[in-house]
Amino acid sequence: MTAAVTLNSLAPELVGRRVSVQVPATSANLGPGFDTLGLALALYDELVVEVLPAPGVDIHVEGVGAGEVPTDESHLVVRSIAHVLAHYGYALPGLRLEARNSIPHGRGLGSSGAAIVSGVMAAKGILEGVVEISDNDALALATELEGHPDNVAPALFGGLTIAWTTPEGPQHKKLMVHRGVSPVVFVPEHVMSTALARSLQPESVPHEDAVFNVSRSALLVAALIQSPELLLAATEDKLHQNYRAAAMPETNALIVALRAAGYPAVVSGAGPSILVLASDPGQRLGAADLVASVSETPWQALHLAVDFKGSVNASA
Missing domain, CATH: 3.30.230.10 (Ribosomal Protein S5; domain 2)
Incomplete structure (x- = not known):
């Protein structure tokens, strides 16, 4: 005792x-x-x-x-x-x-x-x-x-x-971020439990998915500090976002639409907000226009500096 x-x-x-x-x-x-x-x-x-x-x-x-x-x-x-x-x-x-x-x-x-x-x-x-x-x-x-x-x-x-x-x-x-990186966060009215999001993760993942994410994580560091033009490829993921997609259908649908249009969109943390790592201020304005045009529920766009x-x- x-x-x-x-x-x-x-x-x-x-x-x-x-x-x-x-x-x-x-x-x-x-x-x-x-x-x-x-x-x-x-x-x-x-x-x-x-x-x-x-x-x-x-x-x-x-x-x-x-x-x-x-x-x-x-x-x-x-x-x-x-x-x-x-x-x-x-x-x-x-x-x-x-x-x-x-x-x-x-x-x-x-x-x-x-x-x-x-x-x-x-x-x-x-x-x-x-x-x-x-x-x-x-x-x-x-x-x-x-x-x-x-x-x-x-x-x-x-x-x-x-x-x-x-x-x-x-x-x-x-690390310092390249001055061209222009984040915009899309925040919905609904919330997401971090504990629930984590519970959706499998205990193990396929070897090829692990290798995929190692390569993208390394590329993401380079993209954020030196080469923002690589952000779309660098933000690809196979470790966690797909497993959580069913719990955040609106988030997932918007990310799919944004990425199909060329915007580097990811789940912010455990979600349900979406982070777009735009490569310049004009790109994040385009992302905001797209979200406003396709979303069926309100999403607040926060244009934030690093x-x-x-x-x-x-x-x-």
Whole structure:
């Protein structure tokens, strides 16, 4: 039986500390790069956290999730802060959270990863001067909560990230994206459960499909950083999107139509949103026109830049 661990209270001088955090949306997988590739997008959740003298949490949410997400200690940001503090031996103090959310929930744009990273970065700010949390530490702590690093890595560091795991923990490499790459995300009104999407994956895939995806993943990195004209071929996938298609028929139909017209369209994360990695701003306008003309239900087109900063942390 594991002995209970006694956590220390924060030093009195940390009471009243305020930290602001800004975290970008992310799109993982990018077609063939399942659980490996992620891209940060210029759509942000913002958070201000204040350490209170008395226990308890006071949570205010504006924008996405207002009136829907929990406003007690089960809130994902609070759980993330508590996880980081406990890792360094500290109990959760009283907290006031002011969240302004723009990232859609349950649409494949990394909302849970953004909440986790928000909590990790808030805890880092709270502990500044007491505990120094490195980039590798932040990635490891966020991955422990998220389960895989493909969303939290770009949320933390920005740009295009390649993430992998080792016995020493998750690792990442950040790459700068070619300036011609012009993402557009099509967001439907309906949601998709990440757990359901993952449950549709087979435990094994044919050897030729694995080889196919290895080649396309390598090509995709080259296309994103150097040769955007190769994006249509580079975003082909045989590992996950076909298996999930039946659960997202509208998403699948639009991706088929977009790709048939020459647009590099993929499922964003676990879906149901669609990411088009256009090679120039004009191409993404064409993709938006096509979606508007063929879709039977509303899809919001988000014309987003690639975010190169990642999460930003400052004293509030």
